[in-house]
Amino acid sequence: MINKNRSLTTILLGIISLLLCLLLVWGHAAPLIASSDKTSKQLEEARKKAKSLKKELSLAQAELDELQSAAKEKSDNLAWLEERTQEQREAYEDALNRKNNALLVMEQTSSDYEEAVQEFEDQKEAYGERLALMYQLPQVSIFEALLSSRDLQSYFSTNRLIRIISDTDELMLTRLQEAEAYAEEMKSQAEASYEDMQKLVEEADELLADIKANINISKEELKKAASAVTEAEEESLSWAAEMKKAEEEIAALQEKYKKELAAEEAAKKEAAKAVKKKSESGTTSVSKSGWTWPVPSSSRISSNYGYRYIFGARQFHAGIDIPAAMGNKIVAAKSGVVLKCSSSKNEGNYVTIDHGGGIISKYKHLSKYGCKAGQRVSAGLVIGYIGSTGRSTGPHLHFEIIINGKTVNPLKYVSR
Structure with a gap:
Protein backbone atom coordinates (compact mmCIF):
# COMPACT_ATOMS: atom_id res chain seq x y z
CA MET A 1 0.00 0.00 0.00
CA ILE A 2 2.84 2.35 0.89
CA ASN A 3 4.62 1.51 -2.41
CA LYS A 4 1.45 2.29 -4.35
CA ASN A 5 1.12 5.66 -2.63
CA ARG A 6 4.75 6.46 -3.37
CA SER A 7 4.23 5.52 -7.03
CA LEU A 8 1.19 7.77 -7.24
CA THR A 9 3.08 10.60 -5.54
CA THR A 10 5.95 10.17 -8.00
CA ILE A 11 3.54 10.38 -10.96
CA LEU A 12 1.87 13.49 -9.60
CA LEU A 13 5.21 15.17 -8.93
CA GLY A 14 6.32 14.42 -12.48
CA ILE A 15 3.16 15.95 -13.95
CA ILE A 16 3.41 19.00 -11.69
CA SER A 17 7.08 19.42 -12.60
CA LEU A 18 6.32 19.33 -16.32
CA LEU A 19 3.47 21.83 -15.94
CA LEU A 20 5.66 24.16 -13.90
CA CYS A 21 8.34 23.96 -16.55
CA LEU A 22 5.85 24.85 -19.29
CA LEU A 23 4.35 27.65 -17.22
CA LEU A 24 7.80 29.03 -16.46
CA VAL A 25 8.77 29.08 -20.13
CA TRP A 26 5.39 30.53 -21.15
CA GLY A 27 5.72 33.10 -18.36
CA HIS A 28 8.85 34.37 -20.08
CA ALA A 29 7.47 34.14 -23.60
CA ALA A 30 3.94 35.54 -23.03
CA PRO A 31 5.03 39.11 -22.12
CA LEU A 32 7.24 39.14 -25.20
CA ILE A 33 4.34 38.07 -27.43
CA ALA A 34 2.07 40.67 -25.86
CA SER A 35 4.81 43.26 -26.31
CA SER A 36 5.31 42.45 -29.99
CA ASP A 37 1.54 42.57 -30.58
CA LYS A 38 1.42 46.02 -29.03
CA THR A 39 4.38 47.17 -31.11
CA SER A 40 2.77 45.69 -34.22
CA LYS A 41 -0.37 47.72 -33.59
CA GLN A 42 1.70 50.85 -32.94
CA LEU A 43 3.61 50.22 -36.16
CA GLU A 44 0.35 49.84 -38.11
CA GLU A 45 -0.98 53.08 -36.62
CA ALA A 46 2.30 54.85 -37.44
CA ARG A 47 2.11 53.61 -41.04
CA LYS A 48 -1.48 54.85 -41.37
CA LYS A 49 -0.42 58.20 -39.96
CA ALA A 50 2.54 58.35 -42.36
CA LYS A 51 0.23 57.55 -45.27
CA LYS A 244 10.19 62.79 -41.33
CA LYS A 245 9.17 62.37 -37.70
CA ALA A 246 6.65 59.67 -38.71
CA GLU A 247 9.26 57.87 -40.81
CA GLU A 248 11.71 57.94 -37.89
CA GLU A 249 8.97 56.59 -35.61
CA ILE A 250 8.23 53.81 -38.11
CA ALA A 251 11.93 52.94 -38.37
CA ALA A 252 12.22 52.83 -34.57
CA LEU A 253 9.08 50.69 -34.24
CA GLN A 254 10.29 48.36 -37.01
CA GLU A 255 13.58 47.90 -35.20
CA LYS A 256 11.76 47.37 -31.90
CA TYR A 257 9.33 44.92 -33.53
CA LYS A 258 12.21 43.05 -35.14
CA LYS A 259 13.97 42.66 -31.79
CA GLU A 260 10.75 41.59 -30.08
CA LEU A 261 10.08 38.97 -32.75
CA ALA A 262 13.63 37.70 -32.37
CA ALA A 263 13.13 37.56 -28.58
CA GLU A 264 9.82 35.72 -29.07
CA GLU A 265 11.45 33.26 -31.44
CA ALA A 266 14.26 32.69 -28.97
CA ALA A 267 11.71 32.21 -26.15
CA LYS A 268 9.73 29.74 -28.25
CA LYS A 269 12.88 27.81 -29.04
CA GLU A 270 13.80 27.77 -25.38
CA ALA A 271 10.29 26.59 -24.53
CA ALA A 272 10.42 23.87 -27.17
CA LYS A 273 13.88 22.91 -26.04
CA ALA A 274 12.75 22.72 -22.42
CA VAL A 275 9.69 20.62 -23.32
CA LYS A 276 11.77 18.35 -25.52
CA LYS A 277 14.41 17.98 -22.84
CA LYS A 278 11.75 17.20 -20.30
CA SER A 279 9.99 14.72 -22.58
CA GLU A 280 13.18 13.05 -23.70
CA SER A 281 14.84 12.89 -20.32
CA GLY A 282 13.66 9.29 -19.96
CA THR A 283 11.36 10.18 -17.08
CA THR A 284 7.89 8.82 -17.73
CA SER A 285 4.88 8.46 -15.51
CA VAL A 286 3.91 4.86 -14.96
CA SER A 287 0.39 4.15 -13.74
CA LYS A 288 -0.32 1.80 -10.89
CA SER A 289 -1.26 -0.82 -13.48
CA GLY A 290 2.23 -0.48 -14.98
CA TRP A 291 1.19 1.26 -18.20
CA THR A 292 2.69 4.56 -19.49
CA TRP A 293 2.09 6.87 -22.48
CA PRO A 294 4.28 5.68 -25.42
CA VAL A 295 5.24 9.16 -26.84
CA PRO A 296 6.51 11.48 -24.09
CA SER A 297 6.87 14.47 -26.46
CA SER A 298 3.25 14.47 -27.67
CA SER A 299 -0.14 14.05 -26.05
CA ARG A 300 -2.16 14.52 -29.24
CA ILE A 301 -4.25 11.87 -30.95
CA SER A 302 -4.87 12.34 -34.67
CA SER A 303 -6.99 9.19 -35.13
CA ASN A 304 -8.85 7.19 -32.48
CA TYR A 305 -9.57 3.50 -32.15
CA GLY A 306 -12.53 2.25 -34.26
CA TYR A 307 -14.00 2.77 -37.70
CA ARG A 308 -12.84 5.74 -39.77
CA TYR A 309 -12.64 6.96 -43.37
CA ILE A 310 -9.10 6.79 -44.74
CA PHE A 311 -7.70 6.46 -48.21
CA GLY A 312 -11.25 6.89 -49.58
CA ALA A 313 -12.85 3.99 -47.70
CA ARG A 314 -14.38 3.21 -44.30
CA GLN A 315 -11.94 1.01 -42.42
CA PHE A 316 -11.50 -0.27 -38.89
CA HIS A 317 -8.61 1.37 -37.06
CA ALA A 318 -7.12 -1.14 -34.64
CA GLY A 319 -5.16 1.38 -32.55
CA ILE A 320 -4.57 5.09 -31.98
CA ASP A 321 -2.31 7.49 -33.97
CA ILE A 322 -0.09 9.86 -32.00
CA PRO A 323 1.53 12.56 -34.19
CA ALA A 324 4.96 13.87 -33.20
CA ALA A 325 8.07 15.38 -34.72
CA MET A 326 10.18 13.08 -36.86
CA GLY A 327 12.81 11.31 -34.75
CA ASN A 328 11.18 11.89 -31.35
CA LYS A 329 11.49 9.04 -28.86
CA ILE A 330 9.01 6.16 -28.46
CA VAL A 331 9.00 4.26 -25.16
CA ALA A 332 7.68 0.86 -24.04
CA ALA A 333 4.12 1.33 -22.76
CA LYS A 334 4.64 -1.55 -20.23
CA SER A 335 7.45 -3.80 -19.09
CA GLY A 336 7.97 -6.94 -21.16
CA VAL A 337 10.08 -8.79 -23.72
CA VAL A 338 10.59 -7.63 -27.32
CA LEU A 339 9.10 -10.29 -29.57
CA LYS A 340 9.91 -8.72 -32.92
CA CYS A 341 11.64 -5.79 -34.62
CA SER A 342 10.43 -6.11 -38.20
CA SER A 343 9.01 -4.29 -41.22
CA SER A 344 6.09 -4.67 -43.67
CA LYS A 345 4.59 -2.78 -46.61
CA ASN A 346 1.69 -1.39 -44.62
CA GLU A 347 3.10 -1.22 -41.09
CA GLY A 348 6.56 -0.02 -42.01
CA ASN A 349 9.13 -0.53 -39.26
CA TYR A 350 7.42 -1.90 -36.16
CA VAL A 351 8.17 -3.36 -32.72
CA THR A 352 6.08 -5.99 -30.87
CA ILE A 353 6.40 -6.43 -27.07
CA ASP A 354 4.98 -9.33 -25.03
CA HIS A 355 3.86 -8.22 -21.58
CA GLY A 356 2.73 -11.66 -20.43
CA GLY A 357 -0.78 -12.85 -19.62
CA GLY A 358 -1.75 -12.76 -23.32
CA ILE A 359 -1.12 -8.98 -23.55
CA ILE A 360 0.91 -7.60 -26.50
CA SER A 361 1.63 -4.02 -27.60
CA LYS A 362 2.65 -2.95 -31.14
CA TYR A 363 4.46 0.21 -32.28
CA LYS A 364 4.29 0.95 -36.05
CA HIS A 365 5.78 3.33 -38.73
CA LEU A 366 9.06 3.82 -36.81
CA SER A 367 11.91 5.67 -38.48
CA LYS A 368 14.38 3.35 -36.68
CA TYR A 369 14.57 0.85 -33.84
CA GLY A 370 15.80 1.47 -30.32
CA CYS A 371 15.76 -2.19 -29.17
CA LYS A 372 16.20 -5.72 -30.49
CA ALA A 373 14.23 -8.95 -30.41
CA GLY A 374 14.55 -10.93 -27.15
CA GLN A 375 15.47 -7.82 -25.15
CA ARG A 376 13.70 -7.29 -21.82
CA VAL A 377 12.44 -3.71 -21.50
CA SER A 378 10.83 -1.78 -18.67
CA ALA A 379 7.96 0.73 -19.00
CA GLY A 380 9.32 4.09 -20.26
CA LEU A 381 12.47 2.67 -21.91
CA VAL A 382 13.16 3.95 -25.46
CA ILE A 383 12.39 1.24 -28.02
CA GLY A 384 12.28 3.34 -31.26
CA TYR A 385 11.81 6.70 -32.93
CA ILE A 386 8.91 8.50 -34.67
CA GLY A 387 8.79 7.96 -38.42
CA SER A 388 6.46 7.67 -41.43
CA THR A 389 7.43 4.33 -42.94
CA GLY A 390 4.92 1.96 -44.56
CA ARG A 391 1.42 3.16 -45.40
CA SER A 392 1.53 6.47 -43.55
CA THR A 393 0.29 10.02 -44.08
CA GLY A 394 2.95 11.69 -41.92
CA PRO A 395 5.24 11.30 -38.88
CA HIS A 396 3.32 9.52 -36.11
CA LEU A 397 3.14 6.37 -33.98
CA HIS A 398 0.40 3.82 -34.56
CA PHE A 399 -0.03 2.17 -31.15
CA GLU A 400 -1.99 -1.04 -30.56
CA ILE A 401 -2.77 -3.22 -27.53
CA ILE A 402 -3.76 -6.85 -28.23
CA ILE A 403 -5.27 -9.06 -25.53
CA ASN A 404 -5.66 -12.76 -26.26
CA GLY A 405 -5.35 -12.10 -30.00
CA LYS A 406 -7.89 -9.27 -30.18
CA THR A 407 -7.21 -5.54 -30.37
CA VAL A 408 -8.67 -3.29 -27.68
CA ASN A 409 -8.92 0.47 -27.27
CA PRO A 410 -5.47 1.51 -25.96
CA LEU A 411 -6.98 4.51 -24.12
CA LYS A 412 -8.45 2.03 -21.62
CA TYR A 413 -4.88 1.31 -20.46
CA VAL A 414 -2.76 4.40 -21.23
CA SER A 415 -3.54 8.08 -20.68
CA ARG A 416 -1.93 11.31 -21.71
Missing part, protein backbone atom coordinates in the same frame (compact mmCIF):
# COMPACT_ATOMS: atom_id res chain seq x y z
CA SER A 52 -2.09 60.38 -44.24
CA LEU A 53 0.85 62.76 -43.79
CA LYS A 54 2.21 61.79 -47.19
CA LYS A 55 -1.14 62.69 -48.75
CA GLU A 56 -1.22 66.04 -46.93
CA LEU A 57 2.39 66.73 -47.96
CA SER A 58 1.54 65.92 -51.57
CA LEU A 59 -1.43 68.31 -51.50
CA ALA A 60 0.65 71.04 -49.86
CA GLN A 61 3.43 70.61 -52.43
CA ALA A 62 0.91 70.76 -55.30
CA GLU A 63 -0.55 73.98 -53.86
CA LEU A 64 2.96 75.39 -53.43
CA ASP A 65 3.83 74.58 -57.05
CA GLU A 66 0.63 76.26 -58.23
CA LEU A 67 1.28 79.37 -56.12
CA GLN A 68 4.89 79.59 -57.27
CA SER A 69 3.74 79.34 -60.89
CA ALA A 70 1.18 82.11 -60.31
CA ALA A 71 3.79 84.27 -58.57
CA LYS A 72 6.21 83.79 -61.47
CA GLU A 73 3.48 84.78 -63.93
CA LYS A 74 2.76 87.94 -61.94
CA SER A 75 6.48 88.71 -61.70
CA ASP A 76 6.87 88.31 -65.47
CA ASN A 77 3.81 90.50 -66.03
CA LEU A 78 5.24 93.16 -63.71
CA ALA A 79 8.57 93.08 -65.56
CA TRP A 80 6.71 93.47 -68.85
CA LEU A 81 4.71 96.40 -67.46
CA GLU A 82 7.86 98.09 -66.20
CA GLU A 83 9.42 97.62 -69.62
CA ARG A 84 6.27 99.07 -71.20
CA THR A 85 6.44 101.94 -68.72
CA GLN A 86 9.92 102.81 -69.90
CA GLU A 87 8.86 102.61 -73.54
CA GLN A 88 5.73 104.66 -72.86
CA ARG A 89 7.69 107.19 -70.82
CA GLU A 90 10.01 107.66 -73.77
CA ALA A 91 6.99 108.01 -76.10
CA TYR A 92 5.47 110.51 -73.69
CA GLU A 93 8.68 112.56 -73.54
CA ASP A 94 8.89 112.53 -77.34
CA ALA A 95 5.25 113.65 -77.66
CA LEU A 96 5.81 116.33 -75.04
CA ASN A 97 8.87 117.63 -76.92
CA ARG A 98 6.94 117.64 -80.16
CA LYS A 99 4.10 119.48 -78.44
CA ASN A 100 6.50 122.07 -77.05
CA ASN A 101 8.08 122.51 -80.47
CA ALA A 102 4.63 122.85 -82.01
CA LEU A 103 3.83 125.47 -79.37
CA LEU A 104 6.97 127.41 -80.25
CA VAL A 105 6.11 127.21 -83.97
CA MET A 106 2.55 128.26 -83.23
CA GLU A 107 3.74 131.20 -81.15
CA GLN A 108 6.23 132.21 -83.85
CA THR A 109 3.68 131.92 -86.66
CA SER A 110 1.18 133.80 -84.54
CA SER A 111 3.74 136.56 -84.01
CA ASP A 112 4.58 136.61 -87.73
CA TYR A 113 0.90 136.75 -88.56
CA GLU A 114 0.36 139.64 -86.16
CA GLU A 115 3.35 141.50 -87.63
CA ALA A 116 2.06 140.88 -91.17
CA VAL A 117 -1.38 142.13 -90.20
CA GLN A 118 0.10 145.17 -88.50
CA GLU A 119 2.31 146.01 -91.48
CA PHE A 120 -0.65 145.52 -93.80
CA GLU A 121 -2.72 147.86 -91.68
CA ASP A 122 0.10 150.43 -91.58
CA GLN A 123 0.60 150.30 -95.35
CA LYS A 124 -3.11 150.39 -95.94
CA GLU A 125 -3.38 153.46 -93.73
CA ALA A 126 -0.50 155.18 -95.57
CA TYR A 127 -2.00 154.27 -98.89
CA GLY A 128 -5.30 155.68 -97.75
CA GLU A 129 -3.67 158.89 -96.67
CA ARG A 130 -2.01 159.26 -100.06
CA LEU A 131 -5.26 158.53 -101.81
CA ALA A 132 -7.01 161.08 -99.65
CA LEU A 133 -4.31 163.60 -100.41
CA MET A 134 -4.59 162.86 -104.08
CA TYR A 135 -8.34 163.27 -103.97
CA GLN A 136 -7.93 166.59 -102.16
CA LEU A 137 -5.73 167.96 -104.99
CA PRO A 138 -7.52 170.15 -107.51
CA GLN A 139 -9.11 168.21 -110.27
CA VAL A 140 -7.72 169.48 -113.50
CA SER A 141 -8.24 168.28 -116.94
CA ILE A 142 -5.55 166.94 -119.09
CA PHE A 143 -5.58 170.20 -121.04
CA GLU A 144 -5.25 172.20 -117.85
CA ALA A 145 -2.44 170.00 -116.64
CA LEU A 146 -0.71 170.44 -119.95
CA LEU A 147 -1.04 174.23 -119.83
CA SER A 148 0.16 174.32 -116.21
CA SER A 149 3.27 172.39 -117.04
CA ARG A 150 6.38 174.25 -118.00
CA ASP A 151 6.70 172.08 -120.95
CA LEU A 152 5.42 168.86 -122.48
CA GLN A 153 8.22 166.89 -120.95
CA SER A 154 7.24 168.06 -117.47
CA TYR A 155 3.63 167.10 -118.10
CA PHE A 156 4.50 163.58 -119.03
CA SER A 157 6.87 163.24 -116.09
CA THR A 158 4.25 164.37 -113.60
CA ASN A 159 1.61 162.15 -115.03
CA ARG A 160 3.92 159.13 -115.09
CA LEU A 161 5.04 159.73 -111.50
CA ILE A 162 1.46 159.74 -110.29
CA ARG A 163 0.79 156.50 -112.13
CA ILE A 164 3.94 154.85 -110.74
CA ILE A 165 3.04 155.83 -107.16
CA SER A 166 -0.43 154.45 -107.59
CA ASP A 167 0.77 151.17 -109.15
CA THR A 168 3.44 150.69 -106.43
CA ASP A 169 0.92 151.17 -103.62
CA GLU A 170 -1.44 148.68 -105.21
CA LEU A 171 1.38 146.11 -105.64
CA MET A 172 2.48 146.57 -102.05
CA LEU A 173 -1.04 146.16 -100.80
CA THR A 174 -1.39 142.99 -102.85
CA ARG A 175 1.80 141.56 -101.43
CA LEU A 176 0.75 142.52 -97.93
CA GLN A 177 -2.55 140.73 -98.46
CA GLU A 178 -0.68 137.64 -99.67
CA ALA A 179 1.67 137.77 -96.65
CA GLU A 180 -1.33 138.13 -94.34
CA ALA A 181 -3.03 135.11 -95.95
CA TYR A 182 0.15 133.01 -95.74
CA ALA A 183 0.71 134.01 -92.11
CA GLU A 184 -2.90 133.13 -91.31
CA GLU A 185 -2.47 129.74 -93.01
CA MET A 186 0.75 129.02 -91.10
CA LYS A 187 -0.99 130.07 -87.92
CA SER A 188 -3.86 127.64 -88.63
CA GLN A 189 -1.40 124.83 -89.41
CA ALA A 190 0.57 125.56 -86.24
CA GLU A 191 -2.60 125.60 -84.16
CA ALA A 192 -3.70 122.27 -85.74
CA SER A 193 -0.25 120.77 -85.17
CA TYR A 194 -0.30 121.96 -81.56
CA GLU A 195 -3.75 120.45 -81.04
CA ASP A 196 -2.54 117.15 -82.52
CA MET A 197 0.52 117.17 -80.29
CA GLN A 198 -1.66 118.07 -77.32
CA LYS A 199 -3.87 115.03 -78.02
CA LEU A 200 -0.78 112.84 -78.47
CA VAL A 201 0.61 114.02 -75.14
CA GLU A 202 -2.73 113.47 -73.43
CA GLU A 203 -3.00 109.94 -74.88
CA ALA A 204 0.59 109.12 -73.90
CA ASP A 205 0.03 110.55 -70.45
CA GLU A 206 -3.22 108.58 -70.04
CA LEU A 207 -1.57 105.34 -71.21
CA LEU A 208 1.38 105.98 -68.92
CA ALA A 209 -1.02 106.56 -66.01
CA ASP A 210 -2.82 103.29 -66.84
CA ILE A 211 0.44 101.37 -66.99
CA LYS A 212 1.56 102.88 -63.68
CA ALA A 213 -1.79 101.91 -62.14
CA ASN A 214 -1.41 98.39 -63.50
CA ILE A 215 2.12 98.28 -62.11
CA ASN A 216 0.84 99.26 -58.69
CA ILE A 217 -1.86 96.59 -58.93
CA SER A 218 0.67 94.00 -60.13
CA LYS A 219 3.07 94.91 -57.34
CA GLU A 220 0.29 94.46 -54.79
CA GLU A 221 -0.77 91.16 -56.38
CA LEU A 222 2.85 90.00 -56.48
CA LYS A 223 3.24 90.93 -52.83
CA LYS A 224 0.15 88.87 -51.94
CA ALA A 225 1.34 86.00 -54.14
CA ALA A 226 4.77 86.06 -52.49
CA SER A 227 3.10 86.03 -49.06
CA ALA A 228 0.93 83.07 -50.12
CA VAL A 229 4.01 81.24 -51.43
CA THR A 230 5.82 81.86 -48.13
CA GLU A 231 2.86 80.49 -46.16
CA ALA A 232 2.62 77.47 -48.48
CA GLU A 233 6.36 76.83 -48.13
CA GLU A 234 6.08 76.97 -44.35
CA GLU A 235 3.10 74.59 -44.44
CA SER A 236 4.95 72.24 -46.79
CA LEU A 237 8.02 72.29 -44.54
CA SER A 238 5.79 71.60 -41.54
CA TRP A 239 4.23 68.56 -43.25
CA ALA A 240 7.68 67.42 -44.37
CA ALA A 241 8.93 67.66 -40.77
CA GLU A 242 5.91 65.67 -39.57
CA MET A 243 6.54 63.13 -42.33
